[in-house]
Amino acid sequence: MALLRVDQLKVYYPVRSGLLRRTVDYVKAVDGLSFELQHGETYGLVGESGCGKTTAGRTMIGLIRATAGEIHLEGDRIDRLSGRALSRYRRDVQMIFQDPYSSLNPRKRVLDIIAEPLRNFERLSPQEERRKVRDFVERVGLHPDSVYKYPHEFSGGQRQRIGIARALTLNPKLIIADEPVSSLDVSVQAQVLNFMKDIQREFRLTYLLISHDLGIIRHMCDRIGIMYRGRLVEEGTRDDIFEQPQHIYARRLVAAIPNPNPRQRDAQRERRLQVEREYEQLREQSFDREGKPHPLKRLTESHSAALL
Ligand SMILES: Nc1ncnc2c1ncn2[C@@H]1O[C@H](COP(=O)(O)OP(=O)(O)OP(=O)(O)O)[C@@H](O)[C@H]1O
Numbered sequence: 264m265a266l267l268r269v270d271q272l273k274v275y276y277p278v279r280s281g282l283l284r285r286t287v288d289y290v291k292a293v294d295g296l297s298f299e300l301q302h303g304e305t306y307g308l309v310g311e312s313g314c315g316k317t318t319a320g321r322t323m324i325g326l327i328r329a330t331a332g333e334i335h336l337e338g339d340r341i342d343r344l345s346g347r348a349l350s351r352y353r354r355d356v357q358m359i360f361q362d363p364y365s366s367l368n369p370r371k372r373v374l375d376i377i378a379e380p381l382r383n384f385e386r387l388s389p390q391e392e393r394r395k396v397r398d399f400v401e402r403v404g405l406h407p408d409s410v411y412k413y414p415h416e417f418s419g420g421q422r423q424r425i426g427i428a429r430a431l432t433l434n435p436k437l438i439i440a441d442e443p444v445s446s447l448d449v450s451v452q453a454q455v456l457n458f459m460k461d462i463q464r465e466f467r468l469t470y471l472l473i474s475h476d477l478g479i480i481r482h483m484c485d486r487i488g489i490m491y492r493g494r495l496v497e498e499g500t501r502d503d504i505f506e507q508p509q510h511i512y513a514r515r516l517v518a519a520i521p522n523p524n525p526r527q528r529d530a531q532r533e534r535r536l537q538v539e540r541e542y543e544q545l546r547e548q549s550f551d552r553e554g555k556p557h558p559l560k561r562l563t564e565s566h567s568a569a570l571l
């Protein structure tokens with residue numbers, strides 16, 4: 264069974280106007296998104312700004328209510344959970360946030376920041392709690408005495424490790440990481456990403472990695488879903504997406520990745536222009552009347568694209 268199954272998810276934000284704040288329209292941020300996460304994999308949700316990635320992630324963790332559609336965690340619909348099952352879900356799915364500068368409370372010590380989720384779920388003595396937090400801080404590569412410091416005493420990369428330690432304490436199954444390194448210096452990005460890979464095996468984690476950066480997605484993900492205007496336009500393994508993109512939108516994204524090899528730059532530029540011309544020609548037929556992707560069509564066992 265899939266760890267997480269998202270089926271025809273829709274999240275519409277009301278647009279209100281006038282004195283009575285009546286709803287005059289909706290922003291269809293997520294509009295028919297479906298995919299599955301298998302245990303232990305890293306699934307990348309990639310797409311341009313505003314395509315609905317963050318909204319989708321926050322709905323999966325229960326921060327936003329779905330307008331329609333279903334989300335199942337190990338077979339159970341998350342909007343129907345209550346009691347112990349709800350508490351279990353809140354432990355099993357954790358999030359790593361984009362900005363380690365604003366997501367850690369500046370007035371709290373690292374000990375209290377990391378212990379907070381533990382305090383919500385477990386009754387530990389102060390000594391047990393401190394031991395556990397020091398242990399996690401050490402496992403994310405910081406000195407155990409860091410627990411007595413405040414967030415401003417750390418670098419961005421270290422802060423993101425603190426955010427990761429906080430997400431790990433409840434031994435989650437799924438971590439949703441929304442642009443986890445985009446606020447970090449490029450030199451630190453790889454470090455944090457590689458660290459996420461290292462702990463994946465140790466903690467048997469499944470990742471949903473949300474990013475607009477195809478380089479990061481390629482480095483990290485086993486399978487990838489390309490999102491466009493609230494739904495998937497293509498889905499496949501890393502090879503499917505980067506070697507054989509099928510939808511013109513996906514081909515355009517992949518063609519735009521800068522090639523580090525200077526000798527291939529001219530050839531790549533030529534290819535990019537070619538894809539750009541095709542995109543102009545095919546644009547109309549490649550999307551439905553609302554300008555959104557058609558339903559996904561299965562091309563191979565692993566690869567699907569929104570082709571007619
Ligand atoms: N709270 C909100 N109220 C109304 N509209 C919203 C709200 N949050 C997001 N939106 C709109 O929903 C759409 C999707 O936004 P979302 O933040 O999910 O995109 P994203 O893919 O994460 O973009 P980015 O790459 O810039 O982070 C956008 O059009 C956005 O303006």
Ligand SMILES: [Mg+2]
Pocket residue numbers: 316317318
């Ligand atoms: Mg976002």
